[in-house]
Amino acid sequence: MIDFDEIQRRARAASERASANLREAVEKSEALAGRIGEEPEEKLSSEEGRVEANARQQVEILGQTFSEEDMAQTAANQAQMVQMMQEQMAQAASMGADAVMSQLFGEDMGVIAAALETLSMEEDGDEEERTLGPEEEQALYTLLEDTVARLEAMPEPEPEPYGKDTARWEQFGVLLSGIVSTLNDHRLDGMDVEEHIPVMEQQVVSIVRRSWGIDGRADLLDMIRYLSREGYTLRYRIYAQAASPEELWDEDDDQEDRENTARAWRFAQRYRDHYAPGFMAGWDVGRAAMLTRWGSYLGWLTREEAEGILWDLSQQAAEELNSWREFAQSYLFGGLMWKLLCGDPSAASYLGYIADAAAALLAGKEGRGGQWRDFPWPARRKIGFVH
Numbered sequence: 001m002i003d004f005d006e007i008q009r010r011a012r013a014a015s016e017r018a019s020a021n022l023r024e025a026v027e028k029s030e031a032l033a034g035r036i037g038e039e040p041e042e043k044l045s046s047e048e049g050r051v052e053a054n055a056r057q058q059v060e061i062l063g064q065t066f067s068e069e070d071m072a073q074t075a076a077n078q079a080q081m082v083q084m085m086q087e088q089m090a091q092a093a094s095m096g097a098d099a100v101m102s103q104l105f106g107e108d109m110g111v112i113a114a115a116l117e118t119l120s121m122e123e124d125g126d127e128e129e130r131t132l133g134p135e136e137e138q139a140l141y142t143l144l145e146d147t148v149a150r151l152e153a154m155p156e157p158e159p160e161p162y163g164k165d166t167a168r169w170e171q172f173g174v175l176l177s178g179i180v181s182t183l184n185d186h187r188l189d190g191m192d193v194e195e196h197i198p199v200m201e202q203q204v205v206s207i208v209r210r211s212w213g214i215d216g217r218a219d220l221l222d223m224i225r226y227l228s229r230e231g232y233t234l235r236y237r238i239y240a241q242a243a244s245p246e247e248l249w250d251e252d253d254d255q256e257d258r259e260n261t262a263r264a265w266r267f268a269q270r271y272r273d274h275y276a277p278g279f280m281a282g283w284d285v286g287r288a289a290m291l292t293r294w295g296s297y298l299g300w301l302t303r304e305e306a307e308g309i310l311w312d313l314s315q316q317a318a319e320e321l322n323s324w325r326e327f328a329q330s331y332l333f334g335g336l337m338w339k340l341l342c343g344d345p346s347a348a349s350y351l352g353y354i355a356d357a358a359a360a361l362l363a364g365k366e367g368r369g370g371q372w373r374d375f376p377w378p379a380r381r382k383i384g385f386v387h
Helices: 004-033 038-062 068-091 097-104 107-119 134-152 166-175 178-183 198-212 217-229 231-241 255-271 277-298 303-320 324-342 347-363
Strands: none
Touching: 134 255, 134 324, 134 347, 166 277, 166 303, 178 277, 178 347, 198 217, 198 277, 217 231, 217 277, 217 303, 231 255, 231 277, 231 324, 255 324, 277 303, 277 324, 324 347
């Protein structure tokens, strides 16, 4: 049984040690500098803004997979961490930004993050659950179709042949994780999603474990294998071919499970004449690519293994889909079926997050993003639509 009192005690002790270290560093710095200047305060303000922005991004991406109750708890935990970081940085105003972050992201902060993550695993069953009614379901179809049409109208460079350019294929594989990476403010310039800092590693472990139920290498490989070989591509095919939702029910399903299955069945029936099962490739491949990069970052996969997996995923995506726009549309398509199957009332917000991330990758904004715009889709394809 988890001793939450002990976890809280360790977190407080770790916080006190981190604060003591920072105070000692400040005293030494003040002795050298004589006073606190305006420039470090400006740097501090910038760092505070970055911490808050990253915290908001993490809450958004967790919203893809958590219930509303989990989101509330996660937001509270993020707020605690941001407040703690800001208070400690305020004490270190005379230190350079690098020194501040080095202090904040040391071993003690990793302990605090781990404690907060463990505490957030508690269930909160007091909130009343919301459900998706028929009107909400129809509104989601309209939202999906409108969003797909808006993405279709966005400009994109023509596909280009990659040939045997290994480096280009490797970068294409990394960019297949673009939507989740953008929502998490991850890097997209190479295999590593973040710098190897303890608190960032803890964040990635948290997402992988809580969102996917993955606890290590074996679980990770099983999930990547499932997404690349079956995933929602197979599920959509089965649901589209079923004559009724009753064919999809299991003996152990409760009423809620059956209602959710019926929603996903109606989704598949609505779109089966417009989209072939292969159109789900973006949804399956994009998530598999993200898991591959997370696994490499955490050391659960070797660099060579991760590159090999991304190569296979790249070939699959290039064969099934025609462009980055279609890849993003596929992600929206699969994401909505998933939300309907979960009976998740946050589906509309989730589609908005995906659309915003895809738009940033396709167009860029304020000097950021545009990674898809600057990296044309490979000129290898197989039509994903049914005509």
